[in-house]
Amino acid sequence: MPIMITILLLAFLFFVSLWLSIVAFIAKKKSSSSSAVEWPVVGMLPALLCNATTNLHGFITRLVKESGGTFLFKGPCFANLDFVVTSDPMNAHHVFSKNFANYGKGEDFKAMFEELFGEGIVNSDGESWRFQRQRIHSFLTKDGFENYVMRTLHQKMEGTLFRVLDDACSTRRLGTVHVEVDMQDVVSRFMFDNICMWVLGFDPGYLCVDRQLSTFSCGKAFDEIEEAVIYRHIVPRSIWEFQKRFGIGSEKKISQSTKVLDEFLYDVVKTKKQELHKEEQHQQLDLLTQWLVADEKGESSDKFLRGESSDKSLRDMVFTLIAAGKDTLSSTLSWLLWLVATHPDVEKKILEEIERETEGRLLGVFMIDKDEMNRLVYLHAIICETLRLYPPAPFELRCAIEDDMLPSGHLIHKGTRILFSIYSMGRMEEIWGKDCMEFKPERWISEQGSLIHIPSYKFINFLAGPRYCLGKSLSFMQLKFIVSTLLWNYKFDMAEGQIVKPFPSTMLTMENGLKMRVSKRDV
Numbered sequence: 001m002p003i004m005i006t007i008l009l010l011a012f013l014f015f016v017s018l019w020l021s022i023v024a025f026i027a028k029k030k031s032s033s034s035s036a037v038e039w040p041v042v043g044m045l046p047a048l049l050c051n052a053t054t055n056l057h058g059f060i061t062r063l064v065k066e067s068g069g070t071f072l073f074k075g076p077c078f079a080n081l082d083f084v085v086t087s088d089p090m091n092a093h094h095v096f097s098k099n100f101a102n103y104g105k106g107e108d109f110k111a112m113f114e115e116l117f118g119e120g121i122v123n124s125d126g127e128s129w130r131f132q133r134q135r136i137h138s139f140l141t142k143d144g145f146e147n148y149v150m151r152t153l154h155q156k157m158e159g160t161l162f163r164v165l166d167d168a169c170s171t172r173r174l175g176t177v178h179v180e181v182d183m184q185d186v187v188s189r190f191m192f193d194n195i196c197m198w199v200l201g202f203d204p205g206y207l208c209v210d211r212q213l214s215t216f217s218c219g220k221a222f223d224e225i226e227e228a229v230i231y232r233h234i235v236p237r238s239i240w241e242f243q244k245r246f247g248i249g250s251e252k253k254i255s256q257s258t259k260v261l262d263e264f265l266y267d268v269v270k271t272k273k274q275e276l277h278k279e280e281q282h283q284q285l286d287l288l289t290q291w292l293v294a295d296e297k298g299e300s301s302d303k304f305l306r307g308e309s310s311d312k313s314l315r316d317m318v319f320t321l322i323a324a325g326k327d328t329l330s331s332t333l334s335w336l337l338w339l340v341a342t343h344p345d346v347e348k349k350i351l352e353e354i355e356r357e358t359e360g361r362l363l364g365v366f367m368i369d370k371d372e373m374n375r376l377v378y379l380h381a382i383i384c385e386t387l388r389l390y391p392p393a394p395f396e397l398r399c400a401i402e403d404d405m406l407p408s409g410h411l412i413h414k415g416t417r418i419l420f421s422i423y424s425m426g427r428m429e430e431i432w433g434k435d436c437m438e439f440k441p442e443r444w445i446s447e448q449g450s451l452i453h454i455p456s457y458k459f460i461n462f463l464a465g466p467r468y469c470l471g472k473s474l475s476f477m478q479l480k481f482i483v484s485t486l487l488w489n490y491k492f493d494m495a496e497g498q499i500v501k502p503f504p505s506t507m508l509t510m511e512n513g514l515k516m517r518v519s520k521r522d523v
């Protein structure tokens with residue numbers, strides 16, 4: 001009997017103390033100004049899940065601002081989902097440049113992107129990464145490559161993009177009112193074809209004049225993977241791995257889309273290898289041909305890829321380059337078109353600059369040379385400003401190899417993951433000033449009219465240090481050509497009632513697309 005009384009007494013005390021701690025926790029939560037409450041056992045996961053589908057980037061930006069630049073995101077205690085989240089430029093400088101050797105992509109990142117990038121450059125570290133970087137860099141800077149890219153771009157714009165837009169304009173003139181074009185979809189298809197032309201050497205026709213005819217499923221598969229993979233960032237690895245094993249939910253989508261892509265890419269690799277010895281094939285400048293030719297010449301200098309590359313490593317290489325170029329450029333273009341359409345003063349200034357610097361030669365798709373391109377300073381500033389507010393790759397992840405201390409004073413243990421929010425960095429008052437939320441291209445231009453240099457660790461959209469983006473200068477060249485030609489020839493107005501907001505994805509796309517009315521510009 002006394003034992004029974006003792007047990008009842010202990011149970012009573014346990015429930016009273018549990019009740020008191022819950023009451024205290026809720027009271028603390030109510031008085032706390034933090035946007036993410038840390039719950040017992042599940043950590044901050046409920047707050048992340050609540051915000052993940054509505055305003056993931058805004059939520060993280062709020063947390064980063066509240067914490068003064070860096071905070072620890074606590075996941076559930078059983079899930080290994082803790083991250084140090086930061087938007088502090090000094091931390092970026094430390095991790096990406098000064099102590100570069102201590103930070104890799106980490107096992108979790110590799111697992112997340114395994115079936116997509118495989119051993120491709122963005123998913124590798126060490127020797128394999130160094131070798132691929134040096135090779136891709138030499139191809140991109142090879143004599144004639146830039147011209148080749150600009151020629152293929154010109155060809156696709158004139159042959160397809162302008163005709164698609166002309167169609168949209170003439171339909172309006174014939175009286176079919178309210179014809180709206182989803183420009184996000186158009187530029188995404190256009191960029192996919194464009195990148196394929198210089199990575200694979202042919203145009204797969206994802207954007208074609210009669211878009212009803214485009215049955216090409218590979219481009220769609222790319223888009224679907226990108227949407228689905230964000231889920232792997234949010235839930236514990238064991239959960240998405242379980243779903244992957246049994247083909248459930250977004251994991252089913254990823255495996256179906258990867259299959260479609262693999263069929264296409266392996267087929268391209270096989271055909272390319274077979275045709276390599278045909279006359280003039282060696283002269284082709286697309287990156288896949290250049291890679292195969294370099295293999296033949298025995299230029300491999302690495303254990304990883306000595307001799308002829310396997311079909312798998314070629315597939316990984318081309319997939320990675322298409323992914324690196326397509327989404328980044330199409331995201332920048334979409335946000336830029338929206339920002340210009342909603343800022344008439346900026347639109348007016350850019351048209352004045354194009355007229356002044358190219359003497360109006362852009363009517364139709366005319367090539368502009370490098371000198372003319374360099375003179376388009378305001379356009380350059382518009383691109384930087386778009387990237388600042390809407391970075392195509394909003395996050396960057398790194399994992400510590402050994403213990404370390406960040407300049408912000410945060411102790412980093414071996415294996416800790418650090419998530420850089422590039423989106424938040426673009427909206428920090430400490431970096432950009434009080435008007436950081438405004439779209440203001442002028443902030444990039446000095447009083448003398450030249451571009452202001454912002455250190456790469458403050459503007460890490462192309463990353464900083466030894467792993468900075470290999471496609472940066474190619475991207476500016478292409479974007480300047482596409483934007484100047486498009487804006488000079490067409491006027492883009494927002495469709496009525498269109499709400500533009502970011503979609504929570506690994507790439508910063510727009511949730512509801514970008515519906516616009518297109519008309520020919522009267523110049």
Ligand code: HEM
Binds near residue numbers: 329392
């Ligand atoms: C607006 C356009 C672009 C932006 C904002 C951008 C941004 C980035 C970022 C943030 C990274 C670092 C990724 C990581 O380490 O996880 C990166 C890497 C890379 N980018 Fe870009 N990129 C752009 C366009 C391109 C284009 C057109 C190419 C085409 C060749 C390209 C090729 C690469 C490659 C090969 C890497 C890997 C570099 C390495 O790991 O050493 N990028 N880019």
